[in-house]
Amino acid sequence: MFMHGGKEYVGLMELHGDVSDDKLLEAFKIFTGDVYQVPPVRASVARRPRIRRVYYFDLLERDGRYILFRIGCSGGTYVRKICHDMGLYLGVGAHMEELRRTRAGSLEEKNSVTLLQVYEAFEKYRETGDEEAVRKVVYPVEKCLELLPKVYILDTAVDAVCHGADLMVAGVSMIDSDVAENSEVAVMTLKNELVALGKAAMDAQSILEASEGMAVDVTRVIMHKSTYPPVWKGGLQRVQ
Known part of the structure; x- marks a missing residue:
């Protein structure tokens, strides 16, 4: 990215x-x-x-x-x-x-931290269990993708994508208007959590108007399997 x-x-x-x-x-x-x-x-x-x-x-x-x-x-x-x-x-x-x-x-230089700051934050976490200092020096992965167009998916589609399935149009809830065909996109949950990265199979309007077909060709899965319930057809048995 x-x-x-x-x-x-x-x-x-x-x-x-x-x-x-x-x-x-x-x-x-x-x-x-x-x-x-x-x-x-x-x-x-x-x-x-x-x-x-x-x-x-x-x-x-x-x-x-x-x-x-x-x-x-x-x-x-x-x-x-x-x-x-x-x-x-x-x-x-x-x-x-x-x-x-x-x-x-x-990511801007003014928000960068030194390795010493990271070390001190983790030492404090190890000693006290307080995550506050760590959260100040380590960004969530979503921060790195703020400028990337996003496709938001239904909770019922999350685990299927986590198991390597491409995102179908039926699983799309919302989509940024600037998503273009073949553009790199971030696949997000409705809670704004990163699920995967991929390439849009269609532009935003076509995805919203389509009744079937692939919306995103998933190239890299980020979220761990079973973070969301496996409610997709066949569940884990289909993968196994």
Whole structure:
């Protein structure tokens, strides 16, 4: 989920020549939106042109040729390549000096904790049995999927999905309107608990209008079996 979700970075770029403020700001606008990228030579993917989206690209501070910036972009964007390409556009050359990720999906740097904080929270839990400190430093898995479209299912369909069955339209209770065919979705209970991840077999409207057929092709089950009663046809005997 994090590999393909949106990211935010704060970075430092060094220009190889002098550029006016107006020209620099113009370049930031040019490199906002859909951009074509060929991954750099030292990349883990094939070097073929691809389209990536830059949601925002802001100049934070400038000190001569050193440019501090914030960028929000789609997953798979090479920020160091954007710095290089911006240098070409400006006619002076440029390279990325530093880069720090400040957001991945719905998780932001400001909400991060240190390993020491996690250790101390678990030590307190072991000594007192109080879960409060642990809950402050460990997010539930649902927090990581806040930006993913969701399909909410009936209680009677939960255990079938937990045993590996794909989600059929009869088991759907509600669905986010932005669910598109073949899009990644989170399958949720009516209590907002994550059951599984999968790909939508149809768009949201088609799922709501269908009387039969598959709604979600389940790719990964998260919830343990028998968390909900096995009331689906055949129950556990069918699986066994």
